[in-house]
Amino acid sequence: MSASAHLQKAATNQNNLKPAGAGGVRQRQSLEARHNLIEATIFCLDKFGYADTSIARIQDQAKVSRGALTHHFPSKEELVIATIDSLLEKLLRPSLPSKKLSQTDIVADLRWLARNITGTARGRALSEVLMATRTDKKLSARVSARLTDWNTKLDEAVVGFYASPNGDDDDVRQIWMIARTFMRGLILQQPFTPDPAQIEQAINRFGTLIAPYLETRKRDGVDDAKPL
Secondary structure (H helix, E strand, O other): OOHHHHHHHHHHHHHHOOOOHHHHHHHHHHHHHHHHHHHHHHHHHHHHOOOOOOHHHHHHHHOOOHHHHHHHOOOHHHHHHHHHHHHHHHHHOEEEOOOOOOHHHHHHHHHHHHHHHOOOHHHHHHHHHHHHOOOOHHHHHHHHHHHHHHHHHHHHHHHHHEEOOOOOHHHHHHHHHHHHHHHHHHHHHOOOOOOHHHHHHHHHHHHHHHHHHOEEOOOOOOOOOEEO
């Protein structure tokens, strides 16, 4: 399934979940409860890190009973998987702001990516989970296949908008893998470089390095909104 089809399916599923009568109300309440628990998990991952994000802390942040939490997510791993899906789905949404078809476009897109990965609780929470998979074997076993699937979706979305001057889509995938790695690395760099201006300079410099290897792909009949 293509990334765009994946998003369309998700949107269709959401439309099908609109409340209708008492059953619809219960369904809406269930979706809202799941959303609140995921948002509470993101908050705790950002504030406490993965190791110290406990069910009790998530429960306290979401202001729900233990029974209500485990009704929706029987384990911490199940809740983290749902949180990963929520975080990565947002990276697939067509929300990059710049529209001009030029190399300076690439730098602007990198600034957008940096704001959403290094400058938000959601980006930091995702990094916490990704780092935890290195040592938490149980978590890694549960999410590794899912992360591989998401990586494929992200790559598909990227080559849907960007092209390589030599026409090799694998180059585009590799460059954006490097870009995502660089942006996540900035989260670890921030304690060493507390001055935001220096981080911004690094992003701009990185953008000028990779811009010659990417072009914005022109697509007839498609608007300028960019999926990442």
